Amino acid sequence: SAPRPFAAVDLGAASGRVMLGRVADGELSLTEAHRFPNEPVRVGPTLHWDILALYRGVLDGLRAAGRTAGGRLASVGVDSWAVDYGLLDASGALLGNPVHYRDGRTEGVAARVAEALPPRDLYAATGLQELPFNTVYQLAAARDTPQLAAARTLLLIPDLIAYWLTGVAGTELTNASTTQLIDPRTRDWSPVVADAVGVDLGLFPPLRLPGAPAGELLPGVLDGTGLTGPVPVTAVGSHDTASAVAGVPAAGERFAYIATGTWSLAGVELDAPVLSEESRRANFTNELGVDGTVRYLRNIMGLWLLQECLRDWAAAGEPHDLGPLLERAAAAAPLRSVVDAGDPAFIAPGRMPERIARACRRGGQPVPRDAGETVRCVLDSLALAHRAAVEDAVRLSGRAVDTVHVVGGGARNALLCQLTADACGLPVVAGPAEAAALGNVLTQARAAGAVAGGLAESRALLAATQPLRHHEPSGDRAVWDRAAARLADAGAADAE
Numbered sequence: 001s002a003p004r005p006f007a008a009v010d011l012g013a014a015s016g017r018v019m020l021g022r023v024a025d026g027e028l029s030l031t032e033a034h035r036f037p038n039e040p041v042r043v044g045p046t047l048h049w050d051i052l053a054l055y056r057g058v059l060d061g062l063r064a065a066g067r068t069a070g071g072r073l074a075s076v077g078v079d080s081w082a083v084d085y086g087l088l089d090a091s092g093a094l095l096g097n098p099v100h101y102r103d104g105r106t107e108g109v110a111a112r113v114a115e116a117l118p119p120r121d122l123y124a125a126t127g128l129q130e131l132p133f134n135t136v137y138q139l140a141a142a143r144d145t146p147q148l149a150a151a152r153t154l155l156l157i158p159d160l161i162a163y164w165l166t167g168v169a170g171t172e173l174t175n176a177s178t179t180q181l182i183d184p185r186t187r188d189w190s191p192v193v194a195d196a197v198g199v200d201l202g203l204f205p206p207l208r209l210p211g212a213p214a215g216e217l218l219p220g221v222l223d224g225t226g227l228t229g230p231v232p233v234t235a236v237g238s239h240d241t242a243s244a245v246a247g248v249p250a251a252g253e254r255f256a257y258i259a260t261g262t263w264s265l266a267g268v269e270l271d272a273p274v275l276s277e278e279s280r281r282a283n284f285t286n287e288l289g290v291d292g293t294v295r296y297l298r299n300i301m302g303l304w305l306l307q308e309c310l311r312d313w314a315a316a317g318e319p320h321d322l323g324p325l326l327e328r329a330a331a332a333a334p335l336r337s338v339v340d341a342g343d344p345a346f347i348a349p350g351r352m353p354e355r356i357a358r359a360c361r362r363g364g365q366p367v368p369r370d371a372g373e374t375v376r377c378v379l380d381s382l383a384l385a386h387r388a389a390v391e392d393a394v395r396l397s398g399r400a401v402d403t404v405h406v407v408g409g410g411a412r413n414a415l416l417c418q419l420t421a422d423a424c425g426l427p428v429v430a431g432p433a434e435a436a437a438l439g440n441v442l443t444q445a446r447a448a449g450a451v452a453g454g455l456a457e458s459r460a461l462l463a464a465t466q467p468l469r470h471h472e473p474s475g476d477r478a479v480w481d482r483a484a485a486r487l488a489d490a491g492a493a494d495a496e
């Protein structure tokens with residue numbers, strides 16, 4: 001009989017999915033069992049994840065996966081976005097709905113933490129890019145709340161889902177590295193940071209590594225999903241970006257990657273962190289990857305800018321279909337105006353077209369006149385930010401690259417991929433779009449002995465089996481230099 005498939009639960013900020021991965025004799029295929037929207041809910045001032053709706057989506061997905069697979073799965077792995085968490089009380093009950101990283105409660109908190117621990121010391125200890133929503137800042141914002149006082153356990157989102165599926169609590173390392181409480185040199189907790197910020201590390205269950213066993217589906221879960229036990233759950237790179245990087249179909253090590261979805265995560269894979277002051281000032285992060293790797297990358301706003309424009313236009317009664325809109329963007333004048341896609345001012349939701357127009361005006365650039373021009377501005381700006389991140393990663397790490405791999409949802413956006421190739425002056429290999437789910441599946445398959453070798457062998461399997469598109473760099477790179485200079489001037493004028 002055919003070998004049992006692996007189920008990858010992959011929760012993104014815009015949607016969640018359960019994918020079935022089949023691995024056998026040099027073959028690797030991925031099919032979608034179930035996809036469901038991820039719709040945050042504002043209650044009072046606070047933006048929450050609808051965690052039970054997401055968990056229902058996971059159960060529906062496992063049921064659908066089971067139907068396709070005759071009720072039998074080889075294993076399940078869970079990944080999601082990073083930094084966010086749920087708190088459990090002493091009985092294991094969830095305390096409140098997890099708060100969304102785009103919630104405003106962390107405003108100004110980084111400055112407060114900086115008084116206890118100077119940014120350069122925090123960076124030297126954790127190597128993490130300062131983003132307002134890092135778990136450390138969320139916990140500092142929640143300090144002295146009754147909820148945190150009642151909490152006995154903190155579970156990052158994928159660990160929370162895994163806990164509900166198995167009853168086993170753990171803290172997967174790649175995602176733990178986004179808390180800003182992990183030292184990337186020891187790949188263990190940093191008591192120095194925890195003490196300085198007043199975080200109780202005892203809230204975190206033991207660390208576990210990608211590939212480690214993470215329990216079995218509980219009898220109630222098997223019942224509810226029609227699966228036949230035992231079904232093991234395997235820790236994967238539970239940070240979706242860690243799984244996406246594991247899912248990059250690269251050969252060798254001379255490559256940069258850009259994991260594009262709601263965010264663009266652009267950088268290189270290293271063996272050791274870069275913790276220099278220069279790296280901190282360049283806003284580079286050292287997140288941990290599977291197999292002892294370091295994901296040296298920069299967080300860039302990503303397709304969030306486009307998603308939020310679409311949401312705004314639809315709410316205003318002028319919905320746009322993405323296909324025609326991208327055609328208009330492709331036909332629009334290139335690099336007419338660009339915004340800083342790394343600017344934290346774009347993190348919060350709402351009124352995105354207006355905010356983009358304002359940023360253009362402030363930078364002394366023409367304001368986009370319609371939706372097509374707005375989308376062109378977004379994609380040009382992303383390509384420009386991709387280029388800066390790739391160049392800085394190369395410069396700061398000393399790792400030379402000759403190819404840029406674009407994976408994740410943005411790999412489907414041919415215009416974005418071509419602009420990225422043009423801006424970087426490097427060939428772009430686009431795909432797979434479902435790199436996170438594939439990285440998730442491959443980590444499980446390796447743990448089960450269904451795929452031999454390490455990351456390199458898994459990547460060769462991806463390259464041999466997944467459809468990829470190639471974009472050669474075209475045009476004059478100097479136009480990108482000029483756009484970058486324009487943006488730098490605007491930023492300098494703004495800071496004055």
Ligand code: LFR
Pocket residue numbers: 012013080081082083084101239240241261262263265299
């Ligand atoms: C991408 C991602 C990024 C992380 C952001 C917030 O989905 O996981 O890596 O910085 O979401 O968690």
